[in-house]
Amino acid sequence: MAFFSCKKETIINQSLIAETASTYNFIKFWFDTAQNPLYLNSTISMTIDGNSITGRVPYYTNITSLIPSFEMNGVSVTVNDSAQTSGVNAQNFKKVVYYNVVGEDGTKSTYTINLTNFTGLPVINIKTADGIAISSKDDYVTGTISIDGAGIYDDLSETLMKIKGRGNSTWGQPKNPYKMKFDSKTAILGEAKAKTWVLLANYFDNTMLRNGTAWFMGQLSNLDWTPSSHFAEVFLNNVFIGCYQITDQVEEGSNRVNVGDDGYLVEVDQLSRLDADDIYFQTSRILCSIKAPDVTEGDEQYTYIKDYVTAAENALYADNFTDPEEGYAKYLDVTSFVDWYLINEIARNTDAAFVSSCYMNLIPGGKLKMGPIWDFDIAFGNVNYNTNYSPEGWYINGGLWLERLWKDPAFIAKLKTRLAYFKSEENTILGYINNTATSLNYSVIENNNKYQTLYTYTWPNYAILGSYDNEVLYLKTWLHSRLAWMETALDTL
Template sequence: MRKIYLLAALLLILGCRDEEVGAELPTNEVSYAVTEISFKPELNASVSDEIVLDYDGMQTFTAAIPYEVSIENLIASITLSSDGGFIQLDGSAFQNEVTAHNFGKEVELEVFNSDQSNSWNYTIRLTYFTGLPILNINTDNIPVDSRDMYVNGTLNLFGGLNYDDIDNSAIQIRGRGNSTWFLHPKKPFQIKFESKTNILGMPEDRKWVLLAEYSDKTMLRNKLTYEMGAMSSLDYTPTGEYIELFLNNTHQGTYLLAQKAEESSNRVQIGDDGYLIEIDQQQRVDPDDVFFTPTIFTQEYNSNVFNIKAPNIGYGSPEFELIENHINNFESVLFGPDFTDPDAGYRAFVDLDSFVDWFLINEIAKTVDAKWYSSIYFTYIPGEKIKMGPLWDFDLSYGNVDYADSQYVDGFWVKDNLWISRMFEDPYFQALVEERFDYYYNSLGYFNQFIDDTSSYLNSAQEFNYGIWQSLGVYVWPNPVYYDTYEEEVTHLKQWLSARLNWLAQEF
């Protein structure tokens, strides 16, 4: 019986083998893998030396493309592992070494076999120039040499891999700033579109500022503070993105294109009857500005004014008298005998969360102007409380000033602000500050990573920027220290911030 079973099994195996032998075997599929992509000078007039793309071994080809190359009109040479493949770029047929294509954005490359029954997919990501968006402003060579007079111009933005382009947009441009305008060769600007415009992913608006970041050789201090503000309870903090600026085809270096600190539906929101106030120096206000001088504050700081940035009102108007009276009443209570009373004291006038966060961010950064001098913003909507913010102007912060004690990591600075120092006499306010400080102190690792990531992003840009301005390793007002390399400047910022937070941790 056992022999019969063995014989049957043998016959079954042989039968299966016969079926396999008789079956049609699949043919080997021909591979059409991409082995190389390049841009050759003989095919591209703007290419001086052949550019061969790097391959990550998976599906992405990358390269850095010089500024003089016409990245939006290039003819590629694509080598396949086998002849006969059919190529598409961004879904359109591509004839190798013939078809010009726009490589300014991420390009999807797909290779099909001869009957298009199979395909291989790749991505081409080219970094143009420094990798930052490129802003070209043309004024027909009319110089932009005034903070008061706009010059008409045309703006083109190459957004690169991450942002949308803007083509031939009519704008106006003028200078901006105070010390940054008068003391430094790399000038800051303000631009104004004809209508509200979305740029670099930021909410649409008409006015934008181009911060030169000349005295801040890390070019990080404003951006770092914007990040802190975004983490805070402040209603609004400006944001900005780095760009390469070309003015009348001349490279001006790396700028931070940022939102302007102003009333707007996408910026400081104060409704129909609210106020945006900037504490500033009287010598710096414009002739058309409307301001007032609170009795108590200006007894201490007699050169300061409270400049009404919004709304547009006149002296003696009901709106003017309302805000002037409200601030005077607030100060009278703040410096009155019952100021700590939860209901009748200063707390009835102010949004404590915004005051605490505004103070801590400025004290951490030891912002020289925030003690009393300028760029101190707050809002007031009738029927609501006074709120601090937005944050503004941090290039002379984090130790980057040589004419004040705010350069040192130890010691308080903004705590001596007239309003803040009085609030610290209230144990309730001090307790809020101490509790909230832990939030920022525990974020030091995040801040350091943000500095590392952002400085790495700027690495190529800073080389071109300092190639133009030659400001590394030399004194630039008001640097207390300066270093020969960008990396050393960044390291100093990180060390200063860490030491500053550690000193404050001992106090709070």
């Protein structure tokens, strides 16, 4: 299984660090290929920084039973009070291991040994029946999945599932997104059990952070539910296919869009994007695909949601639409519309002007809510379309329904209040970006080795920014400029 080339091996830190300052300490710590011939092709030298020892090994190294070698200036070394001999005693390095260097007087210096396997992210292995290719967005292929949680999440033993392609402009790119479905509800990477999961490729987003950044903002917002996600390395039929973002499917469910047995989840979409079996209705201005519940065109449930959305639209475009009792506020949950709009406008999300992936939900007896948010890979300034690369200028407010809401001074007042809130959370959002980018440090190298998207143009990106650090810095500075422009622009209204 020669996935890990010699070229990639040069990434591993081979430096040795001088003796640390503690009275009793490690001088060197390494994994010798002579003691681990089955798992290592070359000796891995670990870096000692204070009382932290770190290093990286290639994938397919069995780090649950590695034998370390070390030099120290104490009288003994222990792990959990068990004596350790250099080059003899194996340990499970899937999680942090604490080694103690013991001195003549019985005092100890404790070290944390943190060994990164491959990229440090969980690894997902997908195998299709007979190795068949996943070539369709319509037809599932049967197979199995297993997950190595990398010591961060629970492992998943080989489990039956089925998988197909997904996406619109993303499908057919060199790195494809997928939708996966289990026979019964299954937990993935620490999330609540569900049958359906999505593997986002983020091929158009060289940071791989734009969806996650928007969802982090969603989790700071008043929206009822926002998808959660985790990054993982994915192998398909024993071939590495890159870093993927594993996330919830937007669907009705107690752990997802919780509208109960009689509630509705609809998507504002385009006729050209509907599947043959999609059930939809049209008002005079928008088309809505009914995602939940299962309905038949013309039945009671179908008629209810169609009539409600139509009544909401009529109220929104009526002469008295600003009336708090008889206008659009009678039908729309304004709080959700405000936050949904702001997150998409902050991101200048290309599809969010009531074009596609714009979800609404309704529980009978309540009001129509916007959400959840979805699909931000061509947002936050990385798309060369309608000047959306610029942090200045309004965009989402031109969409149907949204342009009408903008004509209500009460709605604008709510936007100002909520934008001030998101602006106050800017450093928290930037912290999410920084921390997640750091966690992807090695993954970015492997993903780029596979697809060569850094330093080359990828449609529909705005510019070639080069290194991953440049891509992340651009995202952060763009977001900072966008929030500042919106704050100033709203103050003039």
